[in-house]
Amino acid sequence: MPPLRLRNREVNTVFDLLGGKENDITLSLGWACCRSDQFAEALISHALPGCTSGIIRSIDLQSGAPADASYGHGGFTDIEIQTQFHHLIIEAKRGWNLPTTDQLKKYTRRFDKMTRSSTLIIMGECTEQYASHRLPQRVDGIPVRYVSWRTVSQIAHECRQKGTHAEKRLLDEICDYLGGLMTMKNVDSNLVYVVSLGSGRPSWCSLSWRDIVTTKNRYFCLFGERGWPKEPPNYIGFRYKGILQRIHHVEGYEITRNGKEIAALIHEIDTRLWDKSNKSASIPHFVFTLGPAIVPYKRIPTGKIWGSGRVWAAIDLLMTSPTISGAREATSLRRKKS
Numbered sequence: 001m002p003p004l005r006l007r008n009r010e011v012n013t014v015f016d017l018l019g020g021k022e023n024d025i026t027l028s029l030g031w032a033c034c035r036s037d038q039f040a041e042a043l044i045s046h047a048l049p050g051c052t053s054g055i056i057r058s059i060d061l062q063s064g065a066p067a068d069a070s071y072g073h074g075g076f077t078d079i080e081i082q083t084q085f086h087h088l089i090i091e092a093k094r095g096w097n098l099p100t101t102d103q104l105k106k107y108t109r110r111f112d113k114m115t116r117s118s119t120l121i122i123m124g125e126c127t128e129q130y131a132s133h134r135l136p137q138r139v140d141g142i143p144v145r146y147v148s149w150r151t152v153s154q155i156a157h158e159c160r161q162k163g164t165h166a167e168k169r170l171l172d173e174i175c176d177y178l179g180g181l182m183t184m185k186n187v188d189s190n191l192v193y194v195v196s197l198g199s200g201r202p203s204w205c206s207l208s209w210r211d212i213v214t215t216k217n218r219y220f221c222l223f224g225e226r227g228w229p230k231e232p233p234n235y236i237g238f239r240y241k242g243i244l245q246r247i248h249h250v251e252g253y254e255i256t257r258n259g260k261e262i263a264a265l266i267h268e269i270d271t272r273l274w275d276k277s278n279k280s281a282s283i284p285h286f287v288f289t290l291g292p293a294i295v296p297y298k299r300i301p302t303g304k305i306w307g308s309g310r311v312w313a314a315i316d317l318l319m320t321s322p323t324i325s326g327a328r329e330a331t332s333l334r335r336k337k338s
Contacts, residue, residue, distance in 0.1 A: 015177040022094045023062070025181065026078040029092060029123075030061040032156070032174045033081070036167045039159045039174075040081065044088065046155055047121045047145045054084035077107060087116045093124035094181070096230055098134050108140040120144045123152060125181070129255050130223070130230050133284050153178045190315045191331070192247055193229060194237035194324055195221070196308040204259075204273035205266070213238060213290065217248075218266050223255055223284040227310070232286060235315055237324075244300040244324055247315065248290035256285050300324060 003010060006017060015031075018024035033040035037056060044053040060080040079090035089107045091099050104120055111118035120142055122135060131146040138144060153175050160171040201208040212218050219238075224230035237247040256262045258281065259274035265287050275281045296319060303323025305311060313327035314334065321327035 012180065013173040013177045015173060016180070020094070020181050022078075022092060025094060026092045027061060028174065028177060029090075029152070030059055030079050032170060033079070034059050035170050036159065036163060038163055038167065039156055039171060042155050042159050043147070043152065044081070044083070044086065046151065047088070047147055048086065048117075048119060051117075052085060054086065056081060056083050058082045077110065080110075082116070085116060087111055087118050088121055089119075090121045090123060093122065096124065096126040096130070096224075098122065098124060098126070098131060101136055101139060104136075104139045104144065108142045111142060118142050122146045123149060125149050126224075126230060133223070133255075133257070149178050149181065189234055191233065191312050192235040192237040192315050192318050193233035193310065193312055194239055194244070194318070194328075195219075195310050197238040197240045197245070199240065203277050204270050206268040206270075207266075210240070212266065212268075213246075213248075214293075216266060216268075217290040218287060219248075219290060220256075220262060220266070220285050220287040222280060223286050225280075225283055229286070232288065233312075236288065236290065237313075237318065239302055239324060242302055244296055244302075244318065246293040246295055247318070248293055250288050251291045252289040254287045256287055258282065262287060300327075 010016075015024070015028040018027055033043065040056055040059070041053045045051070058081070061078070063077050063080055077089050078092045079088075081088040081090070089110065091104070091107070093099065099122060107120060108118075120139060122131065122144065124131065124146070126148065128146055128148055128151070131148075135144055135146055156171040156175050156178075160168045160175075163171060197213060198209045201211075205212070207216065212220075219236060222228040232250055232253045235247055235249055238245050254261075254265060256265070259269065259271040259278070262285060263269040263271045263274070300318070300321070301323050303325030305325050305328075311324065311328040312331060313321075313324065314331045317330045317334070318324065318327040321330060
């Protein structure tokens with residue numbers, strides 16, 4: 001079949017005809033839920049573990065509060081699902097943006113808490129762990145749940161195995177559509193996150209920065225703040241003394257909330273000193289477990305990278321380019337072409 005384009009944009013699924021904005025995602029997800037009870041029920045079961053969804057009575061898209069509502073304006077919801085047991089409001093977000101508590105408070109006015117259990121469900125691109133640190137557990141007494149687009153796609157894929165032929169086609173399309181929206185693509189799987197590693201020893205640890213990496217096979221950084229990654233990289237590269245020194249595969253990671261949790265993983269950290277002298281003490285951190293070092297076979301200088309700057313580069317380009325900055329630029333060019 002020939003490729004289909006809409007205003008110079010490639011169309012791979014019927015949902016791509018709408019586009020990739022938040023309203024388009026809302027309409028696409030609502031249509032999929034309406035056309036596949038199995039998919040809708042699986043989404044509800046995932047968001048409300050241990051609960052029975054019951055018969056789905058209505059699915060409303062972008063519904064405004066009634067004009068005569070005594071509780072004031074309840075905002076315009078993305079998706080509202082009412083079953084015989086539950087009243088659910090789904091807020092669909094594009095990218096890593098999450099709704100504010102004030103926005104969610106508008107929606108709580110719409111629930112009739114006397115007749116059904118009420119839940120706010122947020123859907124977005126960020127991971128569940130990232131969202132758990134940034135969303136309240138409850139708003140005005142209403143539980144808040146988060147489900148990532150990646151998880152929604154996995155649920156759709158699982159449902160297609162048991163669906164009718166029509167459902168399988170529909171769920172294949174929604175999986176492809178959501179996959180096209182997510183920024184974390186397979187093309188990124190061999191990217192290395194290259195960071196600068198200082199030579200000194202922090203006041204709250206008996207090990208130097210480099211010793212933490214080379215002797216403990218650990219590295220930690222802020223979780224999704226101040227330009228640090230929101231998802232764990234597959235590889236981390238360390239540069240110091242003006243060259244790329246080593247690359248490690250990330251074997252595992254933890255997300256810690258305070259110095260006590262970091263010290264449980266890196267025992268040389270003094271929790272008391274961490275809390276006293278570290279300005280980022282109360283911000284969640286990634287703590288990575290590193291695999292064996294991959295040492296470059298040649299000298300790879302930093303190139304044009306400022307001070308402690310952090311860059312992404314494909315591992316093959318990083319190992320073969322004359323400089324780290326050159327690998328970064330070649331990687332950017334490759335990703336634009338992909």
